[in-house]
Amino acid sequence: MPQIAQLAETWSSQVFWLLVFFGTTFFVIGRGMVPRVMATVAQRDGQIAADLAAAKAARDAADEQEEAWRVRENENRASAQAIVAKAKDEAAAKSESKLKAAQTRLDKKLADAETRIAEARRAALAEVESVAVEAAQDIVSRLAGAKVTKPAATKAVKEAMSHG
Numbered sequence: 001m002p003q004i005a006q007l008a009e010t011w012s013s014q015v016f017w018l019l020v021f022f023g024t025t026f027f028v029i030g031r032g033m034v035p036r037v038m039a040t041v042a043q044r045d046g047q048i049a050a051d052l053a054a055a056k057a058a059r060d061a062a063d064e065q066e067e068a069w070r071v072r073e074n075e076n077r078a079s080a081q082a083i084v085a086k087a088k089d090e091a092a093a094k095s096e097s098k099l100k101a102a103q104t105r106l107d108k109k110l111a112d113a114e115t116r117i118a119e120a121r122r123a124a125l126a127e128v129e130s131v132a133v134e135a136a137q138d139i140v141s142r143l144a145g146a147k148v149t150k151p152a153a154t155k156a157v158k159e160a161m162s163h164g
Contacts, residue, residue, distance in 0.1 A: 125161075129154070129157055129158070129161065132157045132160075132161070133150065133153045133154050133157050136148065136153045136156060136157055137150065137153045140153075
């Protein structure tokens with residue numbers, strides 16, 4: 001069969017071109033392109049690792065700065081609270097001294113007013129007593145027709161007022 005006889009010829013030619021094609025492909029891709037791709041992948045992996053390390057360092061630095069800020073903030077807050085407490089104490093002391101001064105003035109005014117009231121009361125009682133003495137003299141003279149002396153009428157009015 002002639003087709004079988006041609007098989008060896010055709011097969012060897014096909015194997016030859018197969019080896020040429022795959023050899024060329026191996027050298028072009030395997031020896032030329034793959035190392036470049038692998039170098040690019042390794043470079044990218046290195047860049048990613050460096051970026052991750054830089055991000056971790058930045059996060060650690062930010063955490064340290066945040067902690068330092070919190071410490072400063074707490075110190076400032078404590079300082080502000082101390083200032084506020086001091087201001088409250090000063091204001092309370094100032095208010096207390098003003099209240100004491102005002103109370104002293106009010107006590108003095110009250111004492112003066114009580115003195116004036118007592119004097120006014122004594123004056124009013126003396127006036128009432130004087131009017132009562134005159135009224136008693138007038139009433140006795142009208143009702144009884146007798147004349148009462150001023151000292152006797154004064155004594156009787158004082159007695160009546162001391163019992164009432």
